[in-house]
Amino acid sequence: MAELVFDDVTITYHPPGRDPVEAVKGVSLTVPAGGSLGVAGESGSGKSTLAMAVLRLLPRSATLTGRVSVGGHDVQDLSWGKLRxxxxxxxxxxxxxxxxxxxxVRRVGEQIVEALELHVKDDYATEKAREQRMRDLLAQVDLDRSKETSFPHELSGGQRQRVMIAMALACDPDLVIADEPTTALDVIVQDQVLRILRKLVAERGIALLFISHDLSVLASTCDRIAVMRDGVVVEEGPSHEVVTNPTHDYTATLARAFPTIGDPTSRLRPATRVVEEAAPADDPAQGGIPVAPQANPDERPILAADNVTVRFHTRAGTVTAVDDVSLQCRTGEIVALVGQSGSGKTTLARTLLGLHRADSGRVLFDGAPLPASPKELRPFRRSVQLVLQDPSSALNPRHSIYEAVAEGIRIHHLPGDERERVERALDQAELRPAAQFTSALPHELSGGQRQRVVIAGALALEPRFLVADEPVASLDASVRGEILGLMLRLKRRLGLGALVITHDLGLAWNIADRVLVMYRGAIVEEGTVEQVLLDPQHDYTKKLLAAVPQLA
Known part of the structure; x- marks a missing residue:
C-alpha cells in the first residue's frame, strides 16, 4: 500500500521572458494508505500543479523544492524505468x-486494454483476461458493454469521463489521483463514481487524492479536506469540520457557491462576488434581483417543440434520442432542462436550434414551424442564440475578443456602427470597461471572462431567447455564481428568456422558473422549480435529488 506525502513542497514556473510564478508555496500534506484527502480550490490555486508533481508530469519550465514521496520513495529520484x-x-x-x-482514433475498449498490456499483471496476463477485465471496468462505471467499440466522439461528455475512470482503475493501483473527475458528470453517475472511489479506499486500502472545487463532493468522499488558495493551504482538517465549521473566509465562500436545494436564501440568488448581489432580493433599486414573476401560461411561446422525435441509426441499430417531446419556452422565462448524460438533452437542443432535423413532430418559433432552408433560417438564428459549455472551444484562440463578438454582427449584416454594437454587448455581459477587453486574446482572460465573451457574442445580435448548454459546468465555484447572476440580470433588464440544459439541480434552484426532467429521451416531469424539486412525483426525479451530494 502506498502513502503519499508532500513535505514542504514549493513549485515555481519559469515562463520565458516573464517573472517566475510560485504556483505552490510550502505545502505539507499526507494521504495515508487506506485514507483519502480532498483538495479544494479554484483555478489558479495550485491544486492541479500539486497533483501533477506526484507522477512527474510538470512541464520543464517548473522547478520543485521539498519532497513528494509515494510509498516512501521520492518521485524526483526515480529512474525512468521505475517512474514508468x-x-x-x-x-x-x-x-x-x-x-x-x-x-x-481508437475505440475506447482498446484504450482500456492498452493500459493492461503495458503493465501486465498475473491476473490479466492473457488477452481473454484483459478483455474480461475491460468489460468489468465498463460495468463498474455504468457503461454498457456495447460502448467498448465506440470512438470517443460517439460518447457523451459524461460517458467519456467514465471511460477515463475505468482506465485509471484498470491496473489496480495503490494510489488514485482524481483531478476534477466528476465535473462533467450528472448527479447519478457522479454518485456512482464517488461510491466506487469510497469502496476502493475502504476495501482495497488505496490512497485517494481527490481534487475538486465542490466541497460537497469532497465531503461525501474524503476523510479530510485541504483548502488551497494562491498556492497556499489556508485550511485543513476532518471533512465534516471543514465544511460545517470553516475557520477561513475563503472556505466559507466555496461552501456557499453550491446551494442547498430547498434553501430559500439561495432561491434566485446565486452566490457571487458581484457587489450588487448583496442588495435585498426584493429591492431592485439597490441592485437586488427580484423574485421573477411566473410566466403567463396564456402567452404564446417563443420557442416550442410539438411531439418531436429524433432517431440515430448506428452500427448497433436505431437509437431514439428524443422520444415524442413537447415543451414550451416563453419570453422572460428561464427553463431548466435536467437529466443524465445521454438522456437526449443536447440532441433536443440542437433540434430546437434547427441544427438537427426531427424525424417526426415539429419545432415552432413564434407559433410558426421552423423553415427548412438555411437562408430562411437566418432570421431565426439571430433571434435564438446558443451559449456553449466550453468557452475555450467556442472561441478562436487567434481572434481578439472584438473579432469574436463582431463575427455574428458581420454574418447577419447588422446595420449601425459595429464597434458600438460590440462594446454594448460586452457591457451587457458585464465586461467593463468594454474597451479594455476588445484587443485581448481568449487565453489572456479567466474562464469566467471567456464565458462572458461567449454570452456577449450572443447578445450582440439582440436575440429574443438563449439556449445555454451546461453554461457553468467548466467554471469555478464563485465564477459559476457570477454567470448565473448575469443570466438573471439579463432576464430582468432585457426580458431575455433562456432554456438552460444542465445536470446540476442546484443551478435550477438558483435561477430557473420551471424545470423539465428528461429521461431516456422523454420528458418525465415538468413544473415550477418548487413543484419539481421540493415535491417530485416521478421516481427518476426522486433518484436525481437523492444523488445530490450534501455539505452536512
Missing amino acids: ALRWSEASIVFQGAMHSLNP
Whole structure:
C-alpha cells in the first residue's frame, strides 16, 4: 500500500521572458494508505500543479523544492524505468478533460486494454483476461458493454469521463489521483463514481487524492479536506469540520457557491462576488434581483417543440434520442432542462436550434414551424442564440475578443456602427470597461471572462431567447455564481428568456422558473422549480435529488 506525502513542497514556473510564478508555496500534506484527502480550490490555486508533481508530469519550465514521496520513495529520484512502473500500475490519475486525454482514433475498449498490456499483471496476463477485465471496468462505471467499440466522439461528455475512470482503475493501483473527475458528470453517475472511489479506499486500502472545487463532493468522499488558495493551504482538517465549521473566509465562500436545494436564501440568488448581489432580493433599486414573476401560461411561446422525435441509426441499430417531446419556452422565462448524460438533452437542443432535423413532430418559433432552408433560417438564428459549455472551444484562440463578438454582427449584416454594437454587448455581459477587453486574446482572460465573451457574442445580435448548454459546468465555484447572476440580470433588464440544459439541480434552484426532467429521451416531469424539486412525483426525479451530494 502506498502513502503519499508532500513535505514542504514549493513549485515555481519559469515562463520565458516573464517573472517566475510560485504556483505552490510550502505545502505539507499526507494521504495515508487506506485514507483519502480532498483538495479544494479554484483555478489558479495550485491544486492541479500539486497533483501533477506526484507522477512527474510538470512541464520543464517548473522547478520543485521539498519532497513528494509515494510509498516512501521520492518521485524526483526515480529512474525512468521505475517512474514508468509507478505510473498506472502503482499510481494512476483521472484527468478532467476526457476528450483531450482519450485517443480520438481508437475505440475506447482498446484504450482500456492498452493500459493492461503495458503493465501486465498475473491476473490479466492473457488477452481473454484483459478483455474480461475491460468489460468489468465498463460495468463498474455504468457503461454498457456495447460502448467498448465506440470512438470517443460517439460518447457523451459524461460517458467519456467514465471511460477515463475505468482506465485509471484498470491496473489496480495503490494510489488514485482524481483531478476534477466528476465535473462533467450528472448527479447519478457522479454518485456512482464517488461510491466506487469510497469502496476502493475502504476495501482495497488505496490512497485517494481527490481534487475538486465542490466541497460537497469532497465531503461525501474524503476523510479530510485541504483548502488551497494562491498556492497556499489556508485550511485543513476532518471533512465534516471543514465544511460545517470553516475557520477561513475563503472556505466559507466555496461552501456557499453550491446551494442547498430547498434553501430559500439561495432561491434566485446565486452566490457571487458581484457587489450588487448583496442588495435585498426584493429591492431592485439597490441592485437586488427580484423574485421573477411566473410566466403567463396564456402567452404564446417563443420557442416550442410539438411531439418531436429524433432517431440515430448506428452500427448497433436505431437509437431514439428524443422520444415524442413537447415543451414550451416563453419570453422572460428561464427553463431548466435536467437529466443524465445521454438522456437526449443536447440532441433536443440542437433540434430546437434547427441544427438537427426531427424525424417526426415539429419545432415552432413564434407559433410558426421552423423553415427548412438555411437562408430562411437566418432570421431565426439571430433571434435564438446558443451559449456553449466550453468557452475555450467556442472561441478562436487567434481572434481578439472584438473579432469574436463582431463575427455574428458581420454574418447577419447588422446595420449601425459595429464597434458600438460590440462594446454594448460586452457591457451587457458585464465586461467593463468594454474597451479594455476588445484587443485581448481568449487565453489572456479567466474562464469566467471567456464565458462572458461567449454570452456577449450572443447578445450582440439582440436575440429574443438563449439556449445555454451546461453554461457553468467548466467554471469555478464563485465564477459559476457570477454567470448565473448575469443570466438573471439579463432576464430582468432585457426580458431575455433562456432554456438552460444542465445536470446540476442546484443551478435550477438558483435561477430557473420551471424545470423539465428528461429521461431516456422523454420528458418525465415538468413544473415550477418548487413543484419539481421540493415535491417530485416521478421516481427518476426522486433518484436525481437523492444523488445530490450534501455539505452536512
